[in-house]
Amino acid sequence: MKMMQLYAALKSDLQAIEDEMARSVMSEMPLLSETSLHLLKAGGKRIRPVFVLLSGKFGEYSLETLKKVAVPLELIHMASLVHDDVIDDAETRRGQLTVKSKWDNRIAMYTGDYIHAKALTVITQLNNPRIHRILSSAIVQMCIGEMEQIRDFFNVDQNIRTYMRRIRRKTAMLIAISCQLGALATNAPAKISDALYRFGYNVGMAFQITDDLLDICGTEKAIGKPPGSDLRQGNITLPVLFALQDESIRGALLDEIAAIRASEGPVDSSPAVRLVRSSRGVQASEELADRYIVKALKALEALPDLPAKRNLAEIARFVAHRSY
Amino acid sequence: MKMMQLYAALKSDLQAIEDEMARSVMSEMPLLSETSLHLLKAGGKRIRPVFVLLSGKFGEYSLETLKKVAVPLELIHMASLVHDDVIDDAETRRGQLTVKSKWDNRIAMYTGDYIHAKALTVITQLNNPRIHRILSSAIVQMCIGEMEQIRDFFNVDQNIRTYMRRIRRKTAMLIAISCQLGALATNAPAKISDALYRFGYNVGMAFQITDDLLDICGTEKAIGKPPGSDLRQGNITLPVLFALQDESIRGALLDEIAAIRASEGPVDSSPAVRLVRSSRGVQASEELADRYIVKALKALEALPDLPAKRNLAEIARFVAHRSY
Numbered sequence: 001m002k003m004m005q006l007y008a009a010l011k012s013d014l015q016a017i018e019d020e021m022a023r024s025v026m027s028e029m030p031l032l033s034e035t036s037l038h039l040l041k042a043g044g045k046r047i048r049p050v051f052v053l054l055s056g057k058f059g060e061y062s063l064e065t066l067k068k069v070a071v072p073l074e075l076i077h078m079a080s081l082v083h084d085d086v087i088d089d090a091e092t093r094r095g096q097l098t099v100k101s102k103w104d105n106r107i108a109m110y111t112g113d114y115i116h117a118k119a120l121t122v123i124t125q126l127n128n129p130r131i132h133r134i135l136s137s138a139i140v141q142m143c144i145g146e147m148e149q150i151r152d153f154f155n156v157d158q159n160i161r162t163y164m165r166r167i168r169r170k171t172a173m174l175i176a177i178s179c180q181l182g183a184l185a186t187n188a189p190a191k192i193s194d195a196l197y198r199f200g201y202n203v204g205m206a207f208q209i210t211d212d213l214l215d216i217c218g219t220e221k222a223i224g225k226p227p228g229s230d231l232r233q234g235n236i237t238l239p240v241l242f243a244l245q246d247e248s249i250r251g252a253l254l255d256e257i258a259a260i261r262a263s264e265g266p267v268d269s270s271p272a273v274r275l276v277r278s279s280r281g282v283q284a285s286e287e288l289a290d291r292y293i294v295k296a297l298k299a300l301e302a303l304p305d306l307p308a309k310r311n312l313a314e315i316a317r318f319v320a321h322r323s324y
Numbered sequence: 325m326k327m328m329q330l331y332a333a334l335k336s337d338l339q340a341i342e343d344e345m346a347r348s349v350m351s352e353m354p355l356l357s358e359t360s361l362h363l364l365k366a367g368g369k370r371i372r373p374v375f376v377l378l379s380g381k382f383g384e385y386s387l388e389t390l391k392k393v394a395v396p397l398e399l400i401h402m403a404s405l406v407h408d409d410v411i412d413d414a415e416t417r418r419g420q421l422t423v424k425s426k427w428d429n430r431i432a433m434y435t436g437d438y439i440h441a442k443a444l445t446v447i448t449q450l451n452n453p454r455i456h457r458i459l460s461s462a463i464v465q466m467c468i469g470e471m472e473q474i475r476d477f478f479n480v481d482q483n484i485r486t487y488m489r490r491i492r493r494k495t496a497m498l499i500a501i502s503c504q505l506g507a508l509a510t511n512a513p514a515k516i517s518d519a520l521y522r523f524g525y526n527v528g529m530a531f532q533i534t535d536d537l538l539d540i541c542g543t544e545k546a547i548g549k550p551p552g553s554d555l556r557q558g559n560i561t562l563p564v565l566f567a568l569q570d571e572s573i574r575g576a577l578l579d580e581i582a583a584i585r586a587s588e589g590p591v592d593s594s595p596a597v598r599l600v601r602s603s604r605g606v607q608a609s610e611e612l613a614d615r616y617i618v619k620a621l622k623a624l625e626a627l628p629d630l631p632a633k634r635n636l637a638e639i640a641r642f643v644a645h646r647s648y
Contacts, residue, residue, distance in 0.1 A: 029468050031475060083437065087430045106411045106474055109433060113407065114467035116437075120444070120460035127453045136444035143438035144353050150430055151355060 003318050006311055010053055013063055017049045017070045024071055024118050035099050035111040036118075039078055042096040047207070048073040048175060050315065052182035055196045057308035059186025068126050069181045072135070075119035077174060080142060082112035087150065088233045094224040131181055138173045145169025153234030154261045156244060156254060163238055164205070171211075172204030195302035199312060202296035206320045209289040212237035214322075216276050228269030231260060238288065240272075243281035253279075289320045327642050330635055334377055337387055341373045341394045348395055348442050359423050359435040360442075363402055366420040371531070372397040372499060374639065376506035379520045381632035383510025392450050393505045396459070399443035401498060404466060406436035411474065412557045418548040455505055462497045469493030477558030478585045480568060480578060487562055488529070495535075496528030519626035523636060526620035530644045533613040536561035538646075540600050552593030555584060562612065564596075566605035573603045613644045 007014065018040075025036035049070035056066045084090070085098040086108045092098060100108035123135055148166045152158050179200030183193035214223050215230045216239050230237050236257075244250050256272035276282070296316045303309045331338065342364075349360035373394035380390040408414070409422040410432045416422060424432035447459055472490045476482050503524030507517035538547050539554045540563050554561050560581075568574050580596035600606070620640045627633045 027464075027468055029471055029475075032468060032471055083433060086433060105429075107471070109407060109410060110467055110471045110474065112437075113440075114464065114471065116440075117460060117463040117467050121457070121464055124453055124456040124460050129448055129451045129453055129456070132448040132453070132456050133445070136441060136448050139441040140351075140438065140445055143434055143441050144351055144356060147353055147356055147431070147434045147438065150434065151353075 003314070006314060007050075009311075010050060013053050013066075014046060014049060016063060017046070017053075017067055017074070020067050020071045020122075021074060024075070024122050025115060027114070031107070032111065032114050035103060035107060036115055038096075038102065039082065039099060039111070039115070042094045044074075044078075044094065046074060047315075047319075048077060048178040051175065051178040051200060051312075054308045054311050054315075055179045055182025055188075055193075055200075056186045057306055058192045058196070058303060059183055059188030061186060065126070065185050066182060068122055069131070069185045070178075072119035072123040073174065073178050073181070075115050075122070076135075076139060076142075079112040079116035079119065080146070082108050082115065084146070086112075087146075088229070090225070090229070092225050096224075126185060128185065131184060134177055134181060134184075138177045141169040141173045145171075145173075149235060152236065154236070154257065156236060156257060158236060158241070160238070160241055163236075163241055167205060167208040167212075168201075171208040172201050175204030175207065176201035192303060195299050198299035199296050199316070202292045202299060203316050203319055206289040206292035206296065206316070209238055209285055209292070210320055210322060213239055213282065213285050213289070216240075216273055217282060228273040231257065231269040231272050232267055234261065239276050239279075239281035239285045241281070242284040243276045243279035246279045246281065249275050249279045286320070293317065293320045327638065330638060331374075333635075334374060337377050337390075338370060338373060340387060341370070341377075341391055341398070344391050344395050344446075345398060348399070348446050349439060351438070351442075355431070356435065356438050359427060359431060360439055362420075362426065363406065363423060363435070363439070366418045368398075368402075368418065370398060371639075371643075372401060372502040375499065375502040375524060375527075375636075378632045378635050378639075379503045379506025379512075379517075379524075380510045381630055382516045382520070382627060383507055383512035385510055389450070389509050390506060392446055393455070393509045394502075396443035396447040397498065397502050397505070399439050399446070400459075400463060400466075403436040403440035403443065404470070406432050406439065408470070410436075411470075412553070414549070414553070416549050420548075450509060452509065455508060458501055458505060458508075462501045465493040465497045469495075469497075473559060476560065478560070478581065480560060480581060482560060482565070484562070484565055487560075487565055491529060491532040491536075492525075495532040496525050499528030499531060500525035516627060519623050522623035523620050523640070526616045526623060527640050527643055530613040530616035530620065530640070533562055533609055533616070534644055534646060537563055537606065537609050537613070540564075540597055541606060552597040555581065555593040555596050556591055558585065563600050563603075563605035563609045566608040567600040567603035568605075570603045570605065573599050577603075610644070617641065617644045 022037060022040055026033050052066055052070035052073060082099050085093060086100050086105050090098050091101045099111050124132060145166050149170060152162060176197045179196035180193050183196050215227055218227055220226050243253055253272060253275045256275060260267050260269055293316050297313055300309055300313055346361060346364055350357050376390055376394035376397060406423050409417060410424050410429050414422050415425045423435050448456060469490050476486060500521050503520035504517050507520050539551055542551055544550050567577055577596060577599045580599060584591050584593055617640050621637055624633055624637055
């Protein structure tokens with residue numbers, strides 16, 4: 001089954017989640033509804049809701065219950081994007097103006113806070129404090145990951161392990177718990193929710209590595225923002241770190257990164273991007289992403305042989321080879 | 325009993341809460357621990373923890389349980405202050421440099437997000453989803469209140485009702501649930517938690533009105549920031565709204581507010597402050613705060629005659645007549 005067919009098979013449940021997201025961010029205050037809906041309309045892959053739904057197939061599947069997991073997870077992800085855009089001074093995301101650029105930084109900050117708070121009102125409808133605990137711990141990790149990213153801006157001496165720890169916190173944890181909570185909310189056994197957590201964690205790592213690769217190798221049309229955005233803001237990602245290990249490129253790349261850092265106003269990261277593309281960094285990153293996918297597929301072995309198991313495997317393979 | 329004596333009587337439990345706050349914001353990331361502890365060290369009245377503890381006296385008092393209510397409530401309040409300071413571009417608070425001024429806006433935004441997330445990890449230790457629901461709804465209201473404040477910056481045509489709705493969301497709700505959750509967490513009957521909620525709500529309204537009055541009438545030494553800060557950032561508070569109803573002052577005050585709005589860079593709000601001070605706005609605001617205190621005291625009538633009841637009444641009376 002291809003990805004489009006998988007989304008088609010989940011379509012009505014995903015649409016229910018989409019509707020619930022829109023409903024849940026409505027407020028008595030028109031401006032907050034407007035900024036939130038602007039974000040929702042920009043869309044996204046909705047990978048967290050997809051994982052919640054598929055993981056729920058291993059328990060007592062209930063859309064009503066799974067909505068209360070999927071909606072908050074996706075909203076928390078979106079809230080973090082709004083705050084990211086303030087930090088990154090990003091003008092567009094997914095080809096749409098960001099909240100901070102359509103409105104302003106203050107409005108973006110409180111829109112993020114608000115969407116985050118609304119997510120909590122949804123998840124707390126579940127009478128399962130353990131789920132609340134798992135979610136709140138993951139949010140803490142995300143915040144630490146975001147702060148580590150700021151701390152490590154333009155740090156060309158960071159090692160691969162620093163990068164891995166950061167993306168684990170920033171991205172992989174929330175995807176891991178999307179799978180885990182889909183299982184827990186539907187009363188699947190611990191063995192299953194544990195396996196799904198490991199699956200989600202490894203897919204999440206591959207997902208972020210691929211995201212970082214796309215920022216180097218993708219086209220503006222495909223990724224919805226100009227390539228090289230990470231480098232422009234000082235975010236040193238895996239392909240760049242691998243490229244810096246390539247002695248024939250290191251010197252020139254360090255000069256380009258230093259020039260980006262020193263520049264004020266609009267800055268062109270395309271020479272740096274070209275250097276990274278020409279290095280072994282791209283292939284090395286792809287290989288590492290693939291290794292995470294292998295681990296993710298391995299985690300699936302513990303699961304019973306349901307169609308959802310094959311779907312998860314298909315998504316895992318897709319994640320590492322997507323072009324958007 | 326005077327306020328100092330009351331704090332002295334609660335000292336060991338408040339210290340336990342203070343310690344737990346410090347412990348709970350520690351992280352693997354030194355920068356986040358540092359920014360968070362910087363905030364904690366600036367101190368504060370800790371009115372929410374005091375209310376949680378006193379409200380717990382009407383149930384099965386347990387410091388261990390009440391800590392898990394008081395710590396998150398105070399942390400959520402603090403997280404909102406860090407984000408406020410970004411919005412307000414505030415240099416100092418309680419006489420200390422703000423996070424945004426000691427570090428920067430990005431660090432302040434994520435410090436707020438982080439403290440907020442840590443608060444959730446503490447409250448979710450309680451196996452009472454109803455408490456989680458009440459807290460998350462209150463956080464949503466706070467966000468709406470913050471956004472309303474931005475929307476209403478420099479809006480001299482807003483009416484008193486708009487102001488009241490804003491401070492209810494921004495301040496009074498969190499104080500109301502501090503009282504309510506202290507009772508709920510210790511299994512007090514609904515009649516008691518309801519009465520405490522009403523008490524907290526009315527004290528909270530009086531508290532914010534008094535805060536806004538202090539920004540007009542206080543000294544920099546007493547309030548830890550230059551007076552007139554609200555007006556400088558465009559926040560039109562109750563004494564200003566009442567002053568604008570005073571025809572002998574309205575024209576001059578409108579001119580001053582327009583001048584503040586038009587100015588770029590540092591701006592002097594003291595002429596506007598003097599106009600408000602000379603108007604009937606100060607007395608009218610004090611009277612309104614007093615009316616809320618009367619309502620708060622009325623709510624206490626439903627409570628059994630414990631020492632904590634007298635303590636709550638003393639705090640209520642103090643709140644409306646404090647000078648810091």
